[in-house]
Amino acid sequence: xxxxxxxxxxxxxxxxxxxxxxxxxxxxxxxxxxxxxxxxxxxxxxxxxxxxxxxxxxxxxxxxxxxxxxxxxxxxxxxxxxxxxxxxxxxxxxxxxxxxxxxxxxxxxxxxxxxxxxxxxxxxxxxxxxxxxxxxxxxxxxxxxxxxxxxxxxxxxxxxxxxxxxx
Ligand code: GNR
Ligand code: NI
Numbered sequence: 001x002x003x004x005x006x007x008x009x010x011x012x013x014x015x016x017x018x019x020x021x022x023x024x025x026x027x028x029x030x031x032x033x034x035x036x037x038x039x040x041x042x043x044x045x046x047x048x049x050x051x052x053x054x055x056x057x058x059x060x061x062x063x064x065x066x067x068x069x070x071x072x073x074x075x076x077x078x079x080x081x082x083x084x085x086x087x088x089x090x091x092x093x094x095x096x097x098x099x100x101x102x103x104x105x106x107x108x109x110x111x112x113x114x115x116x117x118x119x120x121x122x123x124x125x126x127x128x129x130x131x132x133x134x135x136x137x138x139x140x141x142x143x144x145x146x147x148x149x150x151x152x153x154x155x156x157x158x159x160x161x162x163x164x165x166x167x
Contacts, residue, residue: 024116048137082106
């Protein structure tokens with residue numbers, strides 16, 4: 001098991017658009033397990049490869065109470081539907097910041113597993129929100145991008161201060 005290093009906002013590498021995975025197999029499976037372990041260790045309910053500086057379309061998610069229902073999604077494609085839902089979001093790349101974000105409350109997901117087998121399911125509520133948040137990371141987008149410029153500036157200052165205090 002390997003814990004991966006998580007990048008923090010405003011690191012420019014978080015803005016990289018991830019590339020589709022073309023090579024499936026045991027190596028990808030190993031990376032996916034490291035991504036999942038890093039997510040559980042953090043702890044978080046989701047983690048995108050972008051956040052650990054790997055710019056391939058892979059996300060890990062587990063919103064279950066018992067931390068025993070992981071989803072590893074490779075090349076995920078979402079169809080959004082349903083009502084808009086406002087949720088307080090956080091992000092392991094923006095530590096200590098929680099803000100309301102509006103997203104749809106229902107999605108259809110199609111993806112592959114690390115061995116290349118197709119996966120499809122529908123999701124709602126927190127799972128749907130989390131998968132949308134992770135797919136944004138693969139596009140180089142962060143939840144703070146949905147906030148006002150004023151809030152984003154305050155968040156950058158807060159994180160810079162935290163970084164100095166822990167340096
Ligand atoms: O741990 C996380 N919690 C969370 C809460 C509400 C909406 C989205 C998330 S994802 C976040 C982990 C993370 O940064 N994933 O990219
Ligand atoms: Ni995040």
